[in-house]
Amino acid sequence: MQEIQTCERKDAVDFVRRKYLKRLHEKTGRNVIAYYSGWLQKPDIKGIEIDDGDKNAFMANLYQLDFSKGLDLILHTPGGQVAATESVVNYLRKKFKNNIVAYIPQIAMSCGTMMACACKEIYMGDHSNLGPIDPQFNGIPAIGVVQEFERAMKEVKEDPTKANIWRFIIGKYHPSFIGECENAIKWSRHIVTEWLESGMFSGTKNPKEQAQKVAQALQNRDETLTHSRHLGAEECQKIGLNVKKIEDDQNLQDVLLSIHHAFMITLAHTTAFKIVENHNGAAYVNHAQQVIVPQR
Helix, strand or coil: CHHHHHCCCCCHHHHHHHHHHHHHHHHHCCEEEEEEECCCCCCCCCCCCECCCHHHHHHHHHCCCCHHHCEEEEEEECCECHHHHHHHHHHHHHHHCCCEEEEECCEECCHHHHHHHCCCEEEECCCCEECCCCCEECCEEHHHHHHHHHHHHHHHHHCHHHHHHHHHHHCCCCCCHHHHHHHHHHHHHHHHHHHHHHCCCCCCCCHHHHHHHHHHHHCCHHHHCCCCCCECHHHHHHHCCCEEEHHHCHHHHHHHHHHHHHHHHHHHHCCEEEEEEECCCCEEEEECCCCCCCCC
């Protein structure tokens, strides 16, 4: 914040943000793209999550990049649509193959975690978190719905008098909802397993087995308990993800946190609510509309 406040340029917030993105590029020798959502600052804005519009943002950011240098992908997102996430990941992998590294300066939940799983390695700090990959329907956990239905079937079979109670609960779902939940669970697990097998665990002894184990752990609601569970670096390592600690390289930590703070300040003090930006200064920014109400 102090560096931005003391900068005499009119575009101080943009200048400082891009300065550190460039510095990370100079340090790693790789392409850098930061994907930032302002859901912490502007939680009620439509489009705050990963959606199909993000494909255009990445297309703009990839223009004129040297794909042979790989990609350092900085993620800060609450998640979003599985279909959009799958589309973006497939696009990035076509361009950079398996040469993508994820950096998590603070939080990448749900579909953000899925994107990180598509990378060959993940950098996290003591302050970083990933999350479960169990799909949601308007905030309703698909796995929770299926588990509730299975519980209902079991209890009614054991005691038919409970049928009326469960009929009221299960009746709130539309006829095809259970099947949709089951398919969503299979879909998210399948694509994460495939990404891990062909990416992070490619070249290892049992890539498919490792991938299935990690995907299962990230979808194990009996362990994570809730979709909003924050998984730290050590826990992600125990699950089996290839996680490296940001603190092991002090220069990397300084640069990455400077990038993070610059983005957070931008999202807090401007109308921007989503920013996708590369080390060359190319940026795709979504702004919230300001509504001016005249005083009487």
